[in-house]
Each structure stands twice: as structure tokens, then as C-alpha cells.
Amino acid sequence: MTAHLELSDVSASFNGFKAVNGLSLKVEKGELRCLIGPNGAGKTTALDLICGKTVPSGGSIRFKGIELGRHDDYQIARSGVGRKFQVPSVFRQLTVRENLEVAYCKRNGVLANLLRWAHSADSDGLDKLAEFVGLSDQLNVPAAHLSHGQTQWLEIALLLAQDAELILLDEPTAGMTVQETQKTADICNRLKGKHTIIVVEHDMGFVKAIGDIISVMHQGKLLAEGPVAEIENNPKVKQVYLGSVGISGA
Amino acid sequence: MMSKRTMRQVFVYGAVCLAIFLLPMLINDDFLLNRFARYLVLAMVSMALALSWGYAGILNLGQAMSFGLGSYCMAMALKLRTIPVHTGSEGLPDFMVWNNVEALPWFWKPFYSMPFAIAAGIIGPMIVSAILAWFMFRGRVTGVYVAIITLATLVVVNLVIIDQQWATGGFNGITDLAQLELFGITFDAYSATTYYLIAICLTVCLFLALAVTKSKAGLILQAIRDQEDRVRFFGYDVALFKTMVFCISAGIAGLAGMLYTIVMEFASPTFLGVQLSLSIVIWCAVGGRQSLVGALLGAILVAGMQGALSESEVFLDTWTLVMGALFVLVVLFLPNGIASLGEKLTEKFGGRRATPEPAKRGNSIARSTKLAEGK
Amino acid sequence: MEFLFEQFITGLSIGSILLIVALGLSIIYGSMGVINMAHGEFIMLGAYGAWALKAYAGISLFPSLIIIFIATALLGALIERGVIRYLYRRPIDTILATWGIGVMLQQLVRLTAGGELRYVEMPPSLAATVDIFGVDVSAYRVFIIIAGAALFAATWMLVNKTTVGMQLRAVVQDRSIATAFGINASTIYTGTFAYGAGLAGLAGALVAPLKSVSPEMGTGYVVDAFFVVVLGGVQSLFGTVASSVLLGQLSGVLAYWQNDTVAKALVLVGIVILIRFRPQGLFVTRVRT
Numbered sequence: 001m002t003a004h005l006e007l008s009d010v011s012a013s014f015n016g017f018k019a020v021n022g023l024s025l026k027v028e029k030g031e032l033r034c035l036i037g038p039n040g041a042g043k044t045t046a047l048d049l050i051c052g053k054t055v056p057s058g059g060s061i062r063f064k065g066i067e068l069g070r071h072d073d074y075q076i077a078r079s080g081v082g083r084k085f086q087v088p089s090v091f092r093q094l095t096v097r098e099n100l101e102v103a104y105c106k107r108n109g110v111l112a113n114l115l116r117w118a119h120s121a122d123s124d125g126l127d128k129l130a131e132f133v134g135l136s137d138q139l140n141v142p143a144a145h146l147s148h149g150q151t152q153w154l155e156i157a158l159l160l161a162q163d164a165e166l167i168l169l170d171e172p173t174a175g176m177t178v179q180e181t182q183k184t185a186d187i188c189n190r191l192k193g194k195h196t197i198i199v200v201e202h203d204m205g206f207v208k209a210i211g212d213i214i215s216v217m218h219q220g221k222l223l224a225e226g227p228v229a230e231i232e233n234n235p236k237v238k239q240v241y242l243g244s245v246g247i248s249g250a
Numbered sequence: 251m252m253s254k255r256t257m258r259q260v261f262v263y264g265a266v267c268l269a270i271f272l273l274p275m276l277i278n279d280d281f282l283l284n285r286f287a288r289y290l291v292l293a294m295v296s297m298a299l300a301l302s303w304g305y306a307g308i309l310n311l312g313q314a315m316s317f318g319l320g321s322y323c324m325a326m327a328l329k330l331r332t333i334p335v336h337t338g339s340e341g342l343p344d345f346m347v348w349n350n351v352e353a354l355p356w357f358w359k360p361f362y363s364m365p366f367a368i369a370a371g372i373i374g375p376m377i378v379s380a381i382l383a384w385f386m387f388r389g390r391v392t393g394v395y396v397a398i399i400t401l402a403t404l405v406v407v408n409l410v411i412i413d414q415q416w417a418t419g420g421f422n423g424i425t426d427l428a429q430l431e432l433f434g435i436t437f438d439a440y441s442a443t444t445y446y447l448i449a450i451c452l453t454v455c456l457f458l459a460l461a462v463t464k465s466k467a468g469l470i471l472q473a474i475r476d477q478e479d480r481v482r483f484f485g486y487d488v489a490l491f492k493t494m495v496f497c498i499s500a501g502i503a504g505l506a507g508m509l510y511t512i513v514m515e516f517a518s519p520t521f522l523g524v525q526l527s528l529s530i531v532i533w534c535a536v537g538g539r540q541s542l543v544g545a546l547l548g549a550i551l552v553a554g555m556q557g558a559l560s561e562s563e564v565f566l567d568t569w570t571l572v573m574g575a576l577f578v579l580v581v582l583f584l585p586n587g588i589a590s591l592g593e594k595l596t597e598k599f600g601g602r603r604a605t606p607e608p609a610k611r612g613n614s615i616a617r618s619t620k621l622a623e624g625k
Numbered sequence: 626m627e628f629l630f631e632q633f634i635t636g637l638s639i640g641s642i643l644l645i646v647a648l649g650l651s652i653i654y655g656s657m658g659v660i661n662m663a664h665g666e667f668i669m670l671g672a673y674g675a676w677a678l679k680a681y682a683g684i685s686l687f688p689s690l691i692i693i694f695i696a697t698a699l700l701g702a703l704i705e706r707g708v709i710r711y712l713y714r715r716p717i718d719t720i721l722a723t724w725g726i727g728v729m730l731q732q733l734v735r736l737t738a739g740g741e742l743r744y745v746e747m748p749p750s751l752a753a754t755v756d757i758f759g760v761d762v763s764a765y766r767v768f769i770i771i772a773g774a775a776l777f778a779a780t781w782m783l784v785n786k787t788t789v790g791m792q793l794r795a796v797v798q799d800r801s802i803a804t805a806f807g808i809n810a811s812t813i814y815t816g817t818f819a820y821g822a823g824l825a826g827l828a829g830a831l832v833a834p835l836k837s838v839s840p841e842m843g844t845g846y847v848v849d850a851f852f853v854v855v856l857g858g859v860q861s862l863f864g865t866v867a868s869s870v871l872l873g874q875l876s877g878v879l880a881y882w883q884n885d886t887v888a889k890a891l892v893l894v895g896i897v898i899l900i901r902f903r904p905q906g907l908f909v910t911r912v913r914t
Contacts, residue, residue: 074482098473101469385901577721
């Protein structure tokens with residue numbers, strides 16, 4: 001039985017600098033995996049490699065048994081990989097509703113979309129999503145007018161609308177208040193089981209609230225892997241973090 | 251179901267088209283009518299550019315290429331219908347006789363058929379644009395580089411057409427054309443018939459383009475304009491969407507080019523010149539790149555002013571100066587053109603109503619049309 | 626052999642003109658991200674400056690270079706303050722606005738100096754030809770080659786060896802952080818634009834004796850200059866030099882081998898293909914984004 005997502009010996013280099021160097025990682029279907037590590041460990045690059053933003057210079061990435069390395073980013077997305085970026089990226093000139101409609105992409109073809117009116121998508125479902133992330137009142141507001149927190153929520157709603165099998169979250173709680181972080185953790189826990197999720201996060205409280213198994217990256221490689229309690233007491237991990245900031249403050 | 255905004259747009263667009271259709275009743279002068287017909291054709295290209303530039307963020311500085319190709323297709327067909335002044339063997343076009351061409355080149359021959367010529371005038375530019383778009387967008391060329399590539403392509407095509415004088419008439423273009431005859435109707439350049447033909451084409455294209463922007467694809471295009479990379483991670487093939495809108499825009503420009511040949515009664519390399527191509531960008535920017543009808547009115551307004559001012563001796567020289575200044579001011583203060591001015595005005599005078607009244611908006615635009623027509 | 630050398634000198638001479646013409650554009654585009662479509666008109670103004678100073682004030686080419694540099698730089702500063710600075714967030718719009726400015730400058734010159742061709746005299750001291758390895762070369766062309774090298778060296782020193790240059794590089798990297806460290810980014814930008822405009826003016830004055838001067842002369846130059854910058858890679862002064870020389874040699878060869886139109890079309894096609902496959906330019910290596 002192959003894993004849902006399997007990275008084996010993956011590398012990425014920029015001008016000789018190896019951001020990811022021989023990373024191997026296995027994530028089972030329905031699992032929520034947290035990816036932590038000090039700054040520059042290659043966490044974001046690892047997500048970039050999976051979703052096709054960065055082309056690997058070596059190794060293989062298999063999703064549902066299919067090799068992703070040879071596909072374009074939009075093809076990878078079609079195969080069921082969704083991504084939330086570190087810097088919130090939504091369509092600022094479009095309204096919240098229109099944003100959700102773009103994300104709701106059951107059919108990707110040009111012709112199919114040309115012969116369909118923009119506002120005919122599953123309206124109820126999208127309205128519910130907006131309600132879920134607390135943006136019901138902002139449905140017709142351009143995304144540019146949203147606050148930073150609201151933008152984060154919108155992007156999470158976009159991911160939910162996209163309904164991807166594998167969801168990659170890059171620091172979903174950056175800039176959020178404690179309550180908002182809690183709510184994000186709730187969402188993650190609800191998605192667990194239905195979707196396979198990889199979360200890159202610095203906030204250890206958040207990681208403890210959602211994570212089963214944690215993978216620790218260091219210098220582009222996998223350093224340790226295991227349940228939260230085990231990782232916290234791992235001497236190698238401690239050393240890496242003490243070398244920089246310490247695991248809770250990173 | 252139509253949203254309020256869409257209803258308002260359809261209303262305004264309909265009003266503008268209606269005004270265009272009613273115009274000949276106010277004008278008795280064939281010469282003036284011909285000139286307005288010309289402006290309408292230019293408005294069509296400007297509108298086509300707004301579709302790709304305003305909605306998908308593709309700044310096509312070579313829009314005149316499609317326009318010119320369309321116009322040459324029509325000119326070739328009409329040339330073959332004239333009785334040449336200097337008859338060579340097999341009734342060759344006059345400029346070929348002057349260039350010592352023995353037989354009609356193979357690519358001229360299908361143009362004996364008018365349906366072929368019309369199809370070629372629309373599909374030809376679309377195919378050329380599709381190849382160019384595929385070449386650019388597959389390689390993820392964006393922003394300024396798209397502008398450069400399209401401009402460079404335009405210059406290359408222009409150079410080739412001027413260079414291959416034996417087949418294209420070179421600098422002089424293709425002149426002394428017959429009048430178009432379709433379904434027993436003769437389209438004299440200086441007649442209301444031709445004006446209505448253009449008005450119909452314009453209306454159809456305008457609403458076709460509006461439909462594109464209102465489709466889900468239109469929404470995705472706007473998302474691409476905002477954040478191209480993000481759209482890709484939802485699984486859309488961005489290059490394909492951009493190619494699609496680039497081609498539709500080219501098809502409309504090609505049709506406009508054909509109509510231009512009918513109105514002007516010749517085709518010339520200036521129809522796909524850099525000057526015209528940049529002018530299209532100006533019309534579009536002045537009118538409002540994110541509004542189809544704005545771009546359309548922008549072309550009528552600016553081209554109309556140009557036509558009126560360059561007639562009087564005093565303004566002939568200063569016109570270019572005024573035009574440059576106007577353009578800089580619009581870019582600085584009205585990045586979304588006159589169309590956004592209309593919206594701002596309705597907001598100001600319409601009080602704090604969330605949705606501006608459609609009638610008001612219609613009026614303000616009708617007024618600016620009047621301004622264009624009055625000159 | 627002699628023929629090859631002659632070709633080489635011709636190419637080098639074209640290349641040095643390209644370099645002089647492109648340097649101003651390169652520094653403005655590379656550091657500010659502004660494509661200055663009015664660049665050609667600054668060149669044209671420089672050429673007219675050389676002509677007017679000679680015709681009306683009797684000042685010969687060399688002393689007038691200084692006046693022209695200062696005058697076009699001031700004009701550049703004015704335009705940056707008046708227009709460009711409001712458009713830094715809208716790079717595409719800077720193309721449109723500077724193009725509009727270019728149209729105005731062109732028409733202003735046409736209205737004041739007239740549309741007819743003007744000619745600028747070569748300085749008498751450089752009117753002769755010199756013998757280099759058995760090939761007769763116009764002394765003025767040699768002077769242009771030297772001037773190109775000198776202008777490049779000065780610009781390189783300015784960017785890489787002075788405090789102002791360092792501040793400029795900091796602003797280019799990250800404007801807000803540079804500002805937070807007390808660098809006056811807006812002055813730096815004004816200065817950069819002015820310097821670029823001044824270089825364009827100098828370029829116009831320097832090429833004026835080789836070509837006829839007309840209000841439209843800038844259009845061709847801006848296209849050439851732009852291609853040099855794209856080919857060399859934005860933000861790379863050495864790339865600009867390398868591509869000037871390369872393009873110079875290439876046009877020398879093409880002009881010998883084909884007619885002008887075909888040569889022009891071929892160069893354009895080459896540029897299009899280059900942008901498609903190496904938008905970062907020929908001489909720049911890939912960096913992490």
C-alpha cells in the first residue's frame with residue numbers, strides 16, 4: 001500500500017544553494033502532518049516542490065502513486081493539491097463572492113467556463129462557506145478592502161471551496177489573534193480524515209492543538225519524525241532549536 | 251440570474267448602441283456619415299483591446315496587427331473584383347503588373363471567393379494570434395514583456411508587408427477597390443447602408459464581449475489579471491484562458507479591419523503601423539480599459555476630436571501636443587479612464603446610494619457621446 | 626583578415642553607440658523598474674541641444690556636452706517629480722505616461738525648431754581618419770568608442786563605489802527597508818532618473834554628428850536601447866556592455882549580408898525569441914525568488 005503523498009530523496013537548488021537536500025517524507029491519506037523547523041530549514045520550499053511552484057532538481061514526488069515532478073503546477077492542482085501561501089494571496093479586485101467562485105473549480109476547461117454564467121455556481125454552498133469563516137456581510141466587498149485577518153480567512157475559505165484532496169497550509173495562523181488561531185485549529189481538526197493536510201507552522205501551541213505526527217526539518221533534510229511528546233523530548237531537535245531560538249519561540 | 255450590476259451594464263450598453271443606430275437620422279451629410287462609420291470601426295478595435303487588456307491584463311501593443319490583417323483580407327477580395335486599370339495577363343491587380351509579376355500568387359487565388367475572404371479576415375488574425383499567444387503564455391511571459399513581444403511582432407509583420415511589394419502593394423497598400431456586394435446589397439463607403447453594417451457588427455461584438463466578461467471564464471480572467479499564479483494553483487490552465495481571450499480580441503479586431511477597408515476604400519501598411527497600434531492603447535486608456543463601452547466611447551471621443559481639430563489650421567500642430575498631455579493626465583489621475591469618471595460622478599450626485607441609479611449613469615455617458623458627436 | 630578587422634571595427638563602433646544610447650535607459654529601468662519610453666526624446670533633445678548651441682551661441686560640441694548633460698538631467702528631474710513618482714506602483718502605466726511625454730517633447734521640438742533635418746558639425750580636431758592596423762577609421766568613431774567606455778566606467782563607479790550608489794542599490798533591493806534606515810528614497814529616485822536622462826542627452830549630442838537630427842530620430846534609438854537592455858539583463862551594467870557589443874557586431878554582419886528591412890526583422894524576431902526563453906537576459910544567472 002503506497003502512501004497518499006510520498007517524497008523520496010527530493011532536492012531543490014537555487015544557484016547551487018540547496019534549499020531542500022534529500023528530503024524524504026510519507027503522508028498517509030486523511031492524515032494531518034505538521035512540518036516544523038528553524039528558519040531556512042526548507043519548509044516552504046518543500047511545499048513549493050509538492051505543488052509545482054518549484055521544479056525539483058532531483059528525487060521523486062508521488063501523489064496517489066503518480067509522479068508529480070513532470071507536471072505543470074496547474075496540472076498538479078487539478079490532480080487534487082491545494083495550497084495556501086505564506087503571504088495571503090487573494091484576488092484583490094474581485095469581491096469575496098467572486099473569489100470563492102473562482103476557487104470553486106469543479107470544471108477547469110476554457111470552453112466549459114466560457115459557456116457558463118459567472119454567478120451560476122453552487123450559490124448556497126459558497127454562501128455557507130462565507131458564513132463559516134465569518135464573511136457573510138462582506139460577500140460583495142472587493143477583497144482589497146478586507147483586513148489582514150479577514151484576508152487570511154478568505155484564503156482558507158478559498159481552499160475549502162476548492163475542496164482539494166491534499167491541502168498545503170503555509171503558516172495559516174500568522175498574524176492571527178489567539179481566538180482566531182483557535183478557530184483555525186478547529187477547522188483543521190474538522191478537515192482531518194476527509195483531506196490529507198500538511199501544515200507548516202511556527203506556533204507550537206497551534207501545532208499541539210492539531211498535530212498527530214510532526215516532521216522536523218533542518219538544513220533541507222528530515223531531522224526527526226514522531227508524535228508531539230516524542231519530538232519535544234528529542235535531543236537532536238532540542239539542539240537544533242537551541243542553536244537558533246528554542247522550539248516554542250521559533 | 252442577472253445581478254443588478256449586470257442589468258445596469260446591459261442597459262447602458264443598449265443605450266449606447268441605440269444612440270449609434272439613431273445617429274444617421276440626424277445627419278444628412280454622406281461625408282460626415284462616412285467619418286462616423288470610421289470612428290465606429292476604430293471603437294470596435296479599442297473595445298477588443300479592453301477585453302484583453304482590461305479584463306485579462308494582457309497589454310497587447312500589437313492590436314493593429316489583427317486589424318491590418320483583416321483589412322488586407324478584405325482589400326485582396328475587393329481588388330480581385332475591380333477591372334484593373336492596367337490589365338496584365340489574367341487580369342492581375344495593377345500593382346502586380348507594375349512589379350512584373352507574371353501570375354497571381356497562390357495565396358491570392360482563394361480571395362476570389364468572398365465568403366472565404368470574410369472567414370479569412372476573422373479566422374486568419376485569430377490563428378496568428380493563437381500561435382503568438384501560445385508562444386508567449388506557455389512560456390509564462392507576462393506584463394511588460396508581453397507588450398514588447400506584441401509590439402515587435404507587429405513591426406515584423408509590417409516590415410514584411412512593406413518589403414514584399416509584389417504581393418502586397420508595399421508602401422502604397424492596395425488601392426482602387428471595388429465596392430463590397432453581399433446578398434445583392436452594395437456597400438458604398440459613403441452611404442447609410444455601410445454605416446448600419448458597421449453598427450450591427452459593433453453591437454454584436456460588444457454584446458459578445460460583454461457575455462465573455464460575464465461568463466465564469468471572464469471571472470477567471472479577472473482573477474488572472476489580479477494574481478496569475480494563484481489561479482494556477484486552483485487548477486486552471488492560465489495560458490489557455492489567456493490565449494482564448496487574446497484570440498477573441500484578435501477576431502473582433504480582424505472584423506473591424508475588414509470594415510475599415512470598406513469605409514476607407516483601400517488598405518495600407520499604416521493600418522498595421524505602430525502609430526495606430528499605440529493610438530488604440532490611448533483610446534482604450536482614455537475611455538477606460540476596464541470598461542468595454544468606456545473603451546468604445548474613448549475611441550469615438552479621441553478619434554473624433556482628432557478629426558475635428560486637425561481640420562482647422564491652428565490646431566493641426568498643437569493637436570499632438572494636446573493629445574500627449576491628455577494622455578499623461580488620464581494615466582495620472584484617471585487610471586480607469588472616463589468610464590470611472592462617470593461612475594465617480596454618479597456616486598457624488600447620487601448621494602450615498604450603494605448602487606448608482608442606472609438612468610443617471612446612462613445619462614452621463616449619453617452626454618459624453620453627444621460631446622463626441624457634436625464636434 | 627583585414628576585411629574581418631574592418632567588420633569588427635564597424636561592429637564595435639555600432640556597439641559603442643548602442644552602449645551610450647542604452648546606458649541611461651538601463652540605469653533607469655534596472656534600478657527603478659520604469660521603462661522610459663521618452664528616452665528616445667531625451668536623446669533627440671540632446672542632439673538638438675548640440676545643434677542649437679552651435680547655431681545660436683557658437684559653442685562647439687565639446688563644451689556644449691556639459692550644458693546638455695545638465696539641461697536634460699534637470700528636465701528628467703522635473704518629469705520624475707511631476708509624473709513618474711506617482712506611478713511607481715503601476716509599472717505598465719509608466720510606459721504609457723512616458724510615451725505621452727515623449728509625444729509632447731517631439732511635438733514641442735517640431736513646433737519650435739521645425740520638422741526639417743538638421744546637421745551637427747563634427748569637431749574639426751576629429752574630422753580626420755586614423756590608421757589602426759592598416760584600416761582607416763574615422764577619428765570621431767574612435768572617439769565614440771572611447772567615450773562609451775568612459776561613460777560606462779563612470780556609471781559603474783557611481784553605482785558601485787560611491788555612497789549614493791550604495792544607497793541606490795539599497796533602495797532597489799527594498800525601498801521600505803532602505804527608507805527605514807534613513808535613506809531618502811525619493812531623492813535617490815529623482816537623482817537616478819535625472820542621471821539617466823542626462824546620459825540620454827549626452828548620447829544624443831555625441832551621435833548627432835554621425836546622423837541627421839530630426840524630431841523623430843528618438844523612436845529608433847529607444848527601440849535599440851531597449852533591446853540592448855533586455856538582451857543584457859535588467860540590473861546588470863556589464864550585461865548592457867556585453868549585449869551592446871554583441872548587437873553591434875550582429876547588426877554589422879546582418880547589414881552586410883542582407884538588406885536593411887530583413888536585417889531589422891531578423892533582429893526583432895531574435896529579440897522575441899530571447900524574451901520568451903530567457904526573460905532575465907543573456908548575461909544574468911538565475912536567482913531565488
